[in-house]
Amino acid sequence: MSLEDLKNKIKKDPWRLNFHVMPETGWLNDPNGAIQFDGVYHIYYQYVPDNPLGGATSWGHMTSKDMVHFKQEPIFMSPDQAFDVDGVYSGSGIEKDEKLHFFYTGNVKQPGDYDYIYSGREQNVVHVVSPDGFEIERREVVIPHEEFPEGYSDHIRDPKLLEKDGMYYMVLGARTEDNLGSILVYTSEDLENWNYHGTLIDGKEEEGYMWECPDFFELKDESILILSPQGILPERYKFNNPHVAGYLIGEADWAQVKINPTTDFHEFDRGFDFYAPHTFEDDQGRRIMWSWMGIGDTMPEYTNPTIARGWQHALTLPRELILENGQLYQRPLEEYKKLRKNEQTKSFGEAEGFAGEVYELMLKFETSAPFELKLRQDTELIYADEMLTLKHGKSGYGRRKRQTPIGEIRNIQIFVDTSSMEIFVNDGEYVLTTRVYPEPGEDTIALQTSAKGAITYWALD
Ligand code: FRU
Incomplete structure (x- = not known):
């Protein structure tokens, strides 16, 4: 069946959602590159149009003027460059001088002696310049795989950007050679030249073996670090999904570029389907979070019945994050x-x-x-x-x-x-x-x- 025919068939599936971002066909995972630009909201997402079980991801794309009604846009980037052939992995967007800049991980798997954990992958940080969120002017590697610091496995990915006092900070999720989570920080004054600045925070043994999709920002003068750790063991009522997502609140030391947490790791969600949350600040100053409404697919006891229908997964509703009583509250946007x-x-x-x-x-x-x-x-x-x-x-x-x-x-x-x-x-x-x-x-x-x-x-x- 052609993708076009499959798309039309899937449209009739009664399990299709009415007001959530989901793939027209195939697979979706993390939200990426969320931004409001010239009044238009853009949301990109990890997307494999021709396989509901995943594969080499593209960035799918939807836009909205009101955050409620979304328009399907063409795929923004496909894995068609030597530095990202096995996946245009997760990343983020930022505006500078009236242009959009995206950073993502270009994933390359090397054939042959392939050890999933330590070697056999390249993860390049790629910089994309776009005048409008649709066209691509430039797409080039700014931090090649070989330049990552010593002491890490090949798992370093998911760049998220933050601008503060004229300086750009990029955080990347990482797995050390000793199987601990860690967050690397790079700094830049121009988004072109990046310098390694050490780690924002280092994980301990009970905090998982890999920290994916970090997101670092300020809210009400506090610093927040969102993480999607892999390998946190369940505690009675907490951390019951295969991988979990949550946050720390802390004080940032901007001279050293460190976060000193003042809270424990707080799990965001107590249901079954929530992973890889991603935030942005909109023109009204709201901190808005989207998340992959998935991860449950990795539970052995679960089979998602939409796979047989040619598609899988969706994003959560966009939710506003509010800092109150020392924790983040999630509120559905007023617009809904x-x-x-x-x-x-x-x-x-x-x-x-x-x-x-x-x-x-x-x-x-x-x-x-x-x-x-x-x-x-x-x-x-x-x-x-x-x-x-x-x-x-x-x-x-x-x-x-x-x-x-x-x-x-x-x-x-x-x-x-x-x-x-x-x-x-x-x-x-x-x-x-x-x-x-x-x-x-x-x-x-x-x-x-x-x-x-x-x-x-x-x-x-
Ligand atoms: C999280 C993740 C990211 C990676 C992306 C690939 O779900 O594993 O770390 O960039 O998905 O699709």
Whole structure:
């Protein structure tokens, strides 16, 4: 089947999402290069159009004027250069002198004696100059593989840029020869010439063997470092996915270019599908985060049923990050209120008759008490004994449950988009993100609780 035919067939899949970024065909993973330029939001993503199981990635591209409606754009970059033949890997964008500059990792696998961990790969930092986010003026290696410092494996990738007081800082995720995570820093005054500046922070043994997709920025005078570590072992209710994503808050020492964390590593999400988050600041000064709504595909007990239909994965909703009470809260962007229609509010005791496959719910609790909320088919959100449980049945395709201890629940906001659920608890203090594959028509929403409060339902258009 041609890609065009496959695209048309996939369009009819009832598990396609209505208001999320997803691949037209094939595979999607990390969000890349997010930026607002000349009033237009650009989001790029790791993309393999002809294989739903992945492969050598391109940068797919969508644009939006309002952050709610996205337009599909042609592929921005394919792995067609000697320095990126095996993947135009993850990276980021920054504006300078009215042009866009992107930095990404050009991945090259060497044939022959291939040891996945230590050797057999080149990871080049590539600089791309674009007048508009669509055309490419220049695409060249600025930090070749051979110039990386000693003491590291071949895993050094995912450049993210930050500008501060006229200096550009590039952070890269790395794996040392001793299998520890680390963040390398390069500095530049012009985005062309880069100097190695040492490490921003070095991982310890229990902190994973590789740190992917770092993101370093300031929010309310604090420095934040986002990481996607591989190899953190599960702790009872935390770190239950194969790889996790989270952040540290700290004080930056800009003379040494170090971050001294003042918090522990805080996991972003308590669901099944969240990895490789990527942020940017928009013209309103909001710190907005997108994330790959995936990673669950690497769980042995799970088979994603959309693979057989020729596509896999999506991005989360873009969420605003707010620093409050020493942690990051995630809030769906205000703009998404535009999609609301058919508003209905009922008290918890009368919450009957709601149904939908694409909807938003807002629960406001006046008293905290156990509850059971059925969302679609056999997915439930259950709260009892100060434990929030997200439970899937058959439509979880192998995923079962995730539990999060929460002392008191004041409110819950939920976005359901056919085969995705994003659950924001207590104004985004806790978030649970999951894909799920209910049968079409399985759309009953049911709440059982002795708690007092009100529930509002909106269909989302
Ligand atoms: C994270 C990641 C990145 C890499 C990209 C390749 O999911 O492994 O480290 O750049 O995906 O697609």
